[in-house]
Amino acid sequence: MAVSSLSRLRERRREYVDQRSALVSAVESRGDASLTAAETIRYEQLSGRISGIDERIEELEDEQTRSDSATDGAAAVRRASSGLSVNEPRTYGRGARASYFQDLARVRLGQDDDGSAIDRLRRHAQDVNEGPEYRDLNRTDGNGGYAVPPLWLMNDFLTxxxxxxxxxxxxxxxxxxAGTDSINIPKVATGSATAVQTADNAAVQETDATDTFINAPVRTxxxxxxxxxxxxxxxxxxxxxxxxxxxxxxxxxxxxxxxxxxxxxxxxxxxxxxxxxxxxxxxxxxxxxxxxxxxxxxxxxxxxxxxxxxxxxxxxxxxxxxxxxxxxxxxxxxxxxxxxxxxxxxxxxxxxxxxxxxxxxxxxxxxxxxxxxxxxxxxxxxxxxxxxxxxxxxxxxxxxxxxxxxxxxxxxxxxxxxxxxxxxxxxxxxxxxxxxxxxxxxxxxxxxx
CATH class of the missing domain: 3.90.1690 (phage-related protein like fold)
Known part of the structure; x- marks a missing residue:
């Protein structure tokens, strides 16, 4: 799973790099060294996506290293406990017969007599934690990925x-x-300074910079x-x-x-x-x-x-x-x-x-x-x-x-x-x-x- 995820991420990274290179080439071809405002926004968007993918690739490579060091028996135990087959489609994928919210309701109402709903929710939690495309949604405290809606719902409805x-x-x-109710962003309050030296060996201007911070409370x-x-x-x-x-x-x-x-x-x-x-x-x-x-x-x-x-x-x-x-x-x-x-x-x-x-x-x-x-x-x-x-x-x-x-x-x-x-x-x-x-x-x- 991690190998295929890495492959997809690397391919996506190449696509973004190619798009950014094409943007720069277009600017150079018209003989203008500066980007327009729209081109600047697009360049920053592509650079941000590339940086995000680089971070995720590093995480998956670390995870793959840890996985490779485990024995085959331990890997088999993990697969058995998760109830997830390597080639199994997403539990709540598009067109799936199961309903994510209905399964949540059945479990909470105690109507999951055969345990099928909780099994699907467990597999969904595993889907969320393994797929790189779920990174932005995987922020649930306490319940693993149960409370994270399926990605295809998020893609369709958030669009x-x-x-x-x-x-x-x-x-x-x-x-x-994670784990904060307030974000403090450092900010320079007053800066350092330079000045013309009045003569050789004369004192050099020295002004100490001061800093402060901007507070952004977390709201719901x-x-x-x-x-x-x-x-x-x-x-x-x-x-x-x-x-x-x-x-x-x-x-x-x-x-x-x-x-x-x-x-x-x-x-x-x-x-x-x-x-x-x-x-x-x-x-x-x-x-x-x-x-x-x-x-x-x-x-x-x-x-x-x-x-x-x-x-x-x-x-x-x-x-x-x-x-x-x-x-x-x-x-x-x-x-x-x-x-x-x-x-x-x-x-x-x-x-x-x-x-x-x-x-x-x-x-x-x-x-x-x-x-x-x-x-x-x-x-x-x-x-x-x-x-x-x-x-x-x-x-x-x-x-x-x-x-x-x-x-x-x-x-x-x-x-x-x-x-x-x-x-x-x-x-x-x-x-x-x-x-x-x-x-x-x-x-x-x-x-x-």
């Missing part, structure tokens, strides 16, 4: 759910460290649904999977809202908008124009350059604001935002894709991402939205895998089972607050089409 977390997806995503997002046991037992469809889909979809939305607007109190993280020190620019006018917002966005871009001393990487706005740009036209009725393929002249932006909650185009040389979780009820008229220009890699989001529980006790008197999903997150934009510029004001009131 839907993650469309509702566009902002959270562009920031620096990291796995949640959870949801539950009570269902009748009869529905789990007799439904012609896997109703437990329908519930799981809905809970995880809402989980993704709530996580995105935390990243953007978390209050920092009542169990919430401190989101981007609540972070002290981010730059704000007001566009105040009763008659907003595309040219007016465009110039303010240029100011936002230079603020990141000037205050962070590095380039921003993305612009995030509400879909209604992007639609307002798309609807704008000049005095001759010609649109101001057109597809790149149309070789636009004097366009304020280019349309990259007719898409939702992802990169939809470019403006000021930066990719534009739309996210409907950005607020639209701000200002005195409670109808203003905001636009964020940011260096996304400076913002860090730590996430655990999503976990699940089945609890029959709460509704045992009515044959009701409670299904729960939950996960942990920690977030901070306080390492470099100057990496974020928020554009708002009366000029971003609800657009009229």
């Amino acid at each position: 839907l759910a993650r469309a509702g977390r566009a902002y959270a997806n562009v920031v620096n995503n990291q796995p949640m460290p 997002i959870a949801g539950q649904q009570d269902v009748a046991v009869q529905l789990l037992d007799q439904s012609p469809v896997s109703f437990d999977e329908v519930i799981f889909r809905d809970l995880v979809a809402d989980y993704a939305t709530k996580l995105d809202l935390q990243v953007i607007s978390g209050s920092g109190s009542s169990g919430q993280v401190t989101g981007v908008r609540g972070t002290s020190g981010i730059t704000t620019i007001a566009y105040t006018t009763g008659s907003p124009t595309v040219a007016g917002i465009y110039s303010k966005l240029a100011d936002a871009v230079q603020r990141v350059h000037t205050l962070r001393f590095m380039a921003p990487t993305v612009i995030v706005m509400h879909p209604r604001r992007w639609a307002w740009f798309l609807a704008a036209s000049d005095s001759a009725g010609r649109p101001l935002v057109v597809p790149q393929a149309g070789n636009p002249q004097n366009a304020v932006a280019t349309l990259g894709a007719v898409a939702a909650e992802q990169v939809v185009g470019q403006m000021h040389g930066l990719p534009v991402v739309t996210d409907p979780s950005l607020p639209t009820t701000l200002g005195a008229g409670t109808n203003e939205d905001v636009i964020h220009v940011l260096r996304a890699s400076d913002l860090i989001l730590y996430e655990s895998g999503i976990r699940s529980r089945v609890m029959p006790e709460v509704g045992s008197g009515t044959l009701t089972v409670r299904l729960q999903v939950y996960g942990y997150l920690a977030f901070t934009a306080a390492r470099y607050p100057a990496s974020v510029v928020e554009l708002g004001g009366t000029g971003l009131s609800a657009p009229v089409f």
Whole structure:
């Protein structure tokens, strides 16, 4: 199992390395030594995936070394105790007759008379612990892998759910460290210094650097649904999977809202908008124009350059604001935002894709991402939205895998089972607050089409 896993990992690593090399070659072929913002994001994504695979390969190679040192008899005992055949398909794989949530419910309700459900859950726990693709989900305390949903469910449902977390997806995503309820990130408070030496043998400038730390508390997002046991037992469809889909979809939305607007109190993280020190620019006018917002966005871009001393990487706005740009036209009725393929002249932006909650185009040389979780009820008229220009890699989001529980006790008197999903997150934009510029004001009131 480890050998085949290593082979797959190495093949995947080669694919990412080839993609990164192709990206660099494309940049070199056009005679430009610098990457565009979109190319930089892609380069960092590929590099992060390669680093993650390298770590996992090292873990599996260590595991293989330990396994090779064991006797054949000991290996046979391990296979027998796990009940897992080397060539056996995933217990809860796509199309499997068994239902993961139904087996959890049967075990907790004491209805597993023949022991088949607990056997499948044990095999599933072994699946989770052996497969490299389960690494991000294997964070369950106490119950092995029982509480980790099958990967194909996560892939299918998280693909839907993650469309509702566009902002959270562009920031620096990291796995949640185990065994902690608070993450402290070191930060240089005041730096050292240099100075011109006034003369030969004169004193050299010496200024001691000082440090501090940014605290990111670990918070919980959870949801539950009570269902009748009869529905789990007799439904012609896997109703437990329908519930799981809905809970995880809402989980993704709530996580995105935390990243953007978390209050920092009542169990919430401190989101981007609540972070002290981010730059704000007001566009105040009763008659907003595309040219007016465009110039303010240029100011936002230079603020990141000037205050962070590095380039921003993305612009995030509400879909209604992007639609307002798309609807704008000049005095001759010609649109101001057109597809790149149309070789636009004097366009304020280019349309990259007719898409939702992802990169939809470019403006000021930066990719534009739309996210409907950005607020639209701000200002005195409670109808203003905001636009964020940011260096996304400076913002860090730590996430655990999503976990699940089945609890029959709460509704045992009515044959009701409670299904729960939950996960942990920690977030901070306080390492470099100057990496974020928020554009708002009366000029971003609800657009009229």
